[in-house]
Amino acid sequence: MTSKTREIISKTLRTQGKCTIKDLAEAAAISPVSVRHHMSILQADGLVSVEESRQGVGRPVHLYSLSEKGAELFPGRYLRLTNRLLVELKDSLPEEKVLELFSSIATSMADSHAEKFEGLPFDERLEGLLVLLAEEGFEAEIEQLEDEILIRELSCPYFKIGIAHPEICVIDQTFIANALSVPVERVACLLDGDDLCTFSIQTADQKEVQHNHD
Numbered sequence: 001m002t003s004k005t006r007e008i009i010s011k012t013l014r015t016q017g018k019c020t021i022k023d024l025a026e027a028a029a030i031s032p033v034s035v036r037h038h039m040s041i042l043q044a045d046g047l048v049s050v051e052e053s054r055q056g057v058g059r060p061v062h063l064y065s066l067s068e069k070g071a072e073l074f075p076g077r078y079l080r081l082t083n084r085l086l087v088e089l090k091d092s093l094p095e096e097k098v099l100e101l102f103s104s105i106a107t108s109m110a111d112s113h114a115e116k117f118e119g120l121p122f123d124e125r126l127e128g129l130l131v132l133l134a135e136e137g138f139e140a141e142i143e144q145l146e147d148e149i150l151i152r153e154l155s156c157p158y159f160k161i162g163i164a165h166p167e168i169c170v171i172d173q174t175f176i177a178n179a180l181s182v183p184v185e186r187v188a189c190l191l192d193g194d195d196l197c198t199f200s201i202q203t204a205d206q207k208e209v210q211h212n213h214d
Helices: 004-016 021-028 032-044 076-092 095-111 122-135 159-164 166-180 203-213
Strands: 048-053 061-066 140-144 148-153 185-188 197-202
Touching (some): 004 032, 004 061, 021 032, 095 166, 122 140, 122 148, 166 197
Antiparallel strands (some): 048 061, 140 148, 185 197
C-alpha cells in the first residue's frame, strides 16, 4: 500500500472500526468517488472487508472495515504482547523446551492439513505446500534442481518477532518438514543477513517419499 490517501483510509478504519464511504471521504478530505476508487484497490489487495447494513427503509448502507490482513499492517500492540509472552516463556522454561514447544506448534499446524496431502504425489504436495504457506503468511517459491529442491520464502510474518526471538524460526522449518514428510535443512535466513529464508530438500529424500506413496 503506497498511496498516502489509502494510508489515511486504513488508519481511519483502524481507529473507527466500521465506516461508510462518506465517513472515509471526510477523514481523507477527498470526494466519495475518489474514496470508492481507493477502496476497490484495498479490497482487491484483501485489506478491506465490506458488509451491508439496513437502517430503516431504503437502500442498505455499505460498511467498510479492515480485514485480518489489513489489521496486520498495524501490528504494534500485538508485537509487544507477543514479545512479552515469549520473554516470560523463555524465562520460565529451558531453551530445549522452548524449541520443543515451537516444533510442536508447527507439527500441529501441519497435522491439521494432513488429509489434504494424503496419497498425493510429491510434486502435488509441493504445490499444496505453497498454498498452506501463503495461508500462514509466507509467500514462497520453489526451485527444483538436479540434486535438491529449494523452497524460498519471499516474506515472513514472524520476522519482527524473530529479531528478538530467533527460536521462532523453527516453526516454518518444522512445518515444511512435517507437511512434506521429508528432512528439511535451512540454508539461508533473513536473521543471518541473507536476502531470503531458504530451505533445501535433497532429491534422494524426495524420491524416497515418492516411493513410499506409490
